[in-house]
Amino acid sequence: MLRALVLQSDFGISDGAVSAMHGVANSVDQQLSIYDLTHDIPPYNIWEGSYRLWQTMSYWKEGTVFVSVVDPGVGSTRRSIGVQTGSGHYIITPDNGTLTHIKRTEGIVAAREIDERTNRLPRSGESYTFHGRDVYAYTGARLASGAITFKEVGPELDPDSLEQLPVKEPEIRNGKVLGIIDILDIRFGNLWTNIPRDFFNQIGVQYGETLKVRILHNSQEVYHNSMTFGRSFADTHKGEPLVYVNSLDNLAVAINQGSFAKAYNIRTGSNWDVQFEK
Amino acid sequence: MLRALVLQSDFGISDGAVSAMHGVANSVDQQLSIYDLTHDIPPYNIWEGSYRLWQTMSYWKEGTVFVSVVDPGVGSTRRSIGVQTGSGHYIITPDNGTLTHIKRTEGIVAAREIDERTNRLPRSGESYTFHGRDVYAYTGARLASGAITFKEVGPELDPDSLEQLPVKEPEIRNGKVLGIIDILDIRFGNLWTNIPRDFFNQIGVQYGETLKVRILHNSQEVYHNSMTFGRSFADTHKGEPLVYVNSLDNLAVAINQGSFAKAYNIRTGSNWDVQFEK
């Protein structure tokens, strides 16, 4: 049976780039099921590409092949790789940190460097700027369709040699739960932290309790207020802030039917700290 | 034969939410054909979700399964339902008014409350905030693939018990045709009214005639001018306004190659009245 092929990039869907990748994949095998994760990763934002892979991969069947192309180093010496995850999925991507989240959660059990002598679109010419089409979509489609095995991607690599972005760990200190704003739930402006739900169990926070929430940017306080820990948005009034458990079982902060990120001009990354206290 | 599965939401396509739903559906059955209606319903806008279902459903084959998730009440006591329409389509959705248009046009012939003991993604954990993935996409995919019958969605409901949004009816009064701006043809800024084309037949308006058009917001006049009733945009000059019959056989107002909505700052809803007079 054919495996699904799932494509992600920072190309947007307003021009022909994604369709060229679809065409390359469809040309490899007309029976292939091709899906788009998102093509709206902010340009060059490897962190967000890594996060979105982690956010979605476990909901796809074992054996599904992901292609992720956020590739500011295209044309440099950065390697092109294919990996097999601990969860039995495959990812084809430049080796630039795109696997940061997946390596920590699912693990990488095998890695191979793409051999472009065999795994590059024939006649892909003198362009050095679109490996998403010429190398990644092509190789991903060939792997998903069974035209090549994982071994035929290219020579074996040590999974520990793969690039990783720096990561800041959440912690419990003096009864406070500390973490960072990992990413936004873009559409709704909710803040998703890197703090697992279980940390609240450890300090004994129950649904319905009121918490002090502080947010700091480069150690400067930008928000300090109290809010309820709710099971869902329905536990609050419209316009009220709340702490909740998001769809990845991490803690998140929101305004019911408003945008927390816009309201307080909050962004994401390791210089955006968040603290919860009973 | 497998039925198509068509997904709609207000999640946007910039993060991983839609792909997680695709993955859940694909995991149910790899042969399933999955389509997206739109995921760009404005956040929490149930009315627009209801309208888009009506706008598209009849162009899909009988038996197609729609999943629509505009769900401001996720985690509350609002019911999760599956319905069969008079046209032979299926819709899986929260019971919050999403079926307002379909109930009036196609009718609801059977309704069932989703039984989450069987129709919920296994291992979907402690999150109470993403029923789109854990309940609706999962149940829709199982129905579309034949893994469950419509009866197996859950216990039967009275279709008349389903939530409905308030609706304002168009009418003919003193030779004037009265209605509201139901929705925008977003990309082109055209105003789509709730007035069927047939009302012009009743007051004897022919293509090529000039009409007086008034638009009122909360009873305040915001537009008053004359324009032609044209068969299509090609009947007017660039920049000229016109009344025409839209792709749903309702009356609409536009500027040829311009945006009427932007030009006069016009929005939609039952407090946006429109009047046509010969």
Next chain:
Amino acid sequence: MLRALVLQSDFGISDGAVSAMHGVANSVDQQLSIYDLTHDIPPYNIWEGSYRLWQTMSYWKEGTVFVSVVDPGVGSTRRSIGVQTGSGHYIITPDNGTLTHIKRTEGIVAAREIDERTNRLPRSGESYTFHGRDVYAYTGARLASGAITFKEVGPELDPDSLEQLPVKEPEIRNGKVLGIIDILDIRFGNLWTNIPRDFFNQIGVQYGETLKVRILHNSQEVYHNSMTFGRSFADTHKGEPLVYVNSLDNLAVAINQGSFAKAYNIRTGSNWDVQFEK
């Protein structure tokens, strides 16, 4: 075997228009593979529609059927056509210049006018404004599925009778390479010219050399500076401008990890000249 169907339009994906086209195509044949090229062509921009077809078509398998609907003249006397290209692809479109690039590159080997007596969605009513759904998606799906042959699209036309947009040719004059800004690489703000890479071979420009670059809008200079001809972005520092060969083997101008188009407020078309000199 079924051919893929690839849809393009200026409809956007925020309302139900594209899904109505998907539904019409899926209703013709449930086994059909339906893809979207892009639906984000700027409204009425036939030139960009023509360009995106050219940018992607050769990456799709021979026999693939494209439907392109940028149709400011809907409802006028403009013809609806189906063509076969020199590369063995099919395109269904209004005859308004959408085939300008393809005719020059792949050539049109056969053309037919769509006979709406047979090739129009049954029951498509009194609307004269949505041929994308009622004529083009329907006919494209029927051709892709084999329900009709290319001959059955309708009566034969002379390919030389098809509408063409005016085109400005690149040239070499006094050692300068002259062309226009054909289009933007939207997401990244790169300028794509109409000048083939080979012109640099003719005047002897090598990778790594520094070039003078001038950009003029309506003959007024808007940019004049020197930059490197790089194999890829990796050959420059962040924020540095460069000339490179794009994924269509044409010359392009960019700022590494910045937007050239935004930085200098540059747009596209035959009144945007670009000059390269050693």
